[in-house]
Amino acid sequence: MNTKKSIAVAICMGPLTLAQLATAGSDDLVVPAAPEAKQIGDYLKPVFDVRLRYEYRDQDGLESSNSITARARAGLMLKDLHGFSALVEAEGTVALLDDYNSGAAGARPFNPGQTAISDPENLEMNRVWAQYERNEWAIKAGRQRIIRNNAAFIGNVGWRQNEQTFDAAQLSYKAEAASISYVYADQVNRIFGKDAAGGAKEFEGDFHLIDGQFDSPIGKVGAYAYLMDVENVTKVGNNTVGAYNTFDLLSGKLYLEGAYQSQGNSNSFDYSSGYGHAHYTLSCEDTKQSFSFGLEYLEQAFVTPLATVHAFNGFADAFIGDRIGLSKNNDGTRSNNYEGLSDFYVKYTKKGLPYGLVGKAHAHYFLTDSFDNSYGWELDGVLVKKFNENFTGLIKAAYFFGDSRPDIAQITTDLSYTF
Known part of the structure; x- marks a missing residue:
């Protein structure tokens, strides 16, 4: 040429x-060369996970429970298409062994004389949402999973088979060193499923959830305001504002959090209450272990109805109804000798155990908010085995030794596969 x-x-x-x-x-x-034509697989992604679980739970004064449940989630995600994305996902749980109490009237099985294991049979749409992102901004609407900070106030209760989701619209901004989000929800779909009665099925009302955090010279700083007017379970409605800070101290990290809460329903009782959480964590990378000790404090009236409560105050869930607020009477008093909670705890994690296991051991000592009466203490242990990037096994055991409350024993083992 x-x-x-x-x-x-x-x-x-x-x-x-x-x-x-x-x-x-x-x-x-x-x-x-001419650009390759886009294939349908470039835009669509299947979403699938399944978990098979056996759980034993015994509480003094009730018959023990045994459950074998299988949970599957399956859906299809539209990946980023000029800023748009979407997801449709169904969730189903079946009881292969139903010798237990799901803990909510209407849900199956419901056997009030047995200890509660909150994994009822259920079939529903778990998540259905659409999202648009442009630069640092995103807007998302539909049934969605929402988790904030450490899930102490807003979470998805991922430990249970049926997930907690929010029917909500969310506007968020996320930059390298700062983020902020606002969520409006009118319904929270709880873990007891679509067949449960009343407030066990869902919380209805107006939920305004505001979160922000940024990197500062003293570490990561965050603040939040959760304004919740719950129409169908008025005793759990509340307005909560708080802040937290994580920063380096010596060779570890110190986490500090404080919050103030008042009643959130105009037709509910009037109250104000406080919350505090402090813990220090030391990680030893060379020996693949970490140590943590802390105190979580809730005054008597303080509640966290949208939290992932299982992650706090011991795996035996001895205080789950108190923390959600279901032990409150309509006048604000408590129905089961609950006088607030002071949870002193120590946690130890060890990676690199034989056969690729990760081990965790926790100890808790529980007092009232005035520190003058003991509820009891608890020991927890967990072993996790990750076989590959998709397949994980777990064994978890907990025992609550009650002083003013009944003893609780719990053992859980499960296998999960995620695609």
Whole structure:
């Protein structure tokens, strides 16, 4: 090909600089290949996970319970398409062994004389949402999973088979060193499923959830305001504002959090209450272990109805009804000798155990908010085995030794597969 022909080809291919035209030759001009056509798999992604679980739970004064449940979630995600994405996901739980109490009237099985294991049979749409993202901003609407900070106030209760979700619209901004979000929800779909009665099925009302955090010279700082008017279970409605800070101290990290809460329903009782949480964690990378000790404090009236409560105050869930607020009477008093909670705890984690296991051991000592009466203490242990990136096994055991409350024993083992 001579130079004139080369220049003609170059012009057809697109604009070149004068220097490129001047030096154009047969070795310099390569016609680019046509871009590959997008396949349907570039836009759509299947979502699937399944968990098979056996759980034993015994509480003094009740018959023990045994459950074998299988939970599956399956759906389809539209990946980023010019800023748009979407998800449709169904969730189903079946009881292969139903010798237990699901803990909510209407849900199956419901055997009030047995200890509660809150994994009822259920079939429902778990998540259905659409999202648009542009630069640092995103807006998302529909039934969605929402988790904030450490899930002490807003979470999805991921430990249970049926997930907690929010029918909500969310506006968020996320930059490298700061983020802020606002959520409005009118319904929270609880873990007891669509067949449960009343407030066990869902919380209805107006939920305004505001969160922000940023990196500062003293570590990560966050603040939140959760304003919840719950129409169908008025005793759990509340307005909560708080802040937290995580920063380096010596060779570890110190976490500090404080919150103030008042009643959130105009037709409910009036109260104000406080919350505090402090813990220090030391990680030893060379020996693959970490130590943590702390105190979580809730005054008597303080409640966290939308939290992932199982992650706090021991795996035996001895205080789950108190923390959610279901032990409150309509006048604000408590129905089961609950006088607030002071949870002193120590936690130890060890990675790299034989057979690739990760081990965890926790100890709790529980007092009232005035520190003058003991509820009891608890020991927890967990072993986790990750077989590959999709397949994980777990064994978890907990025992609550009650002083003013009944003893509780719990053992859980499960296998989960995520695609």
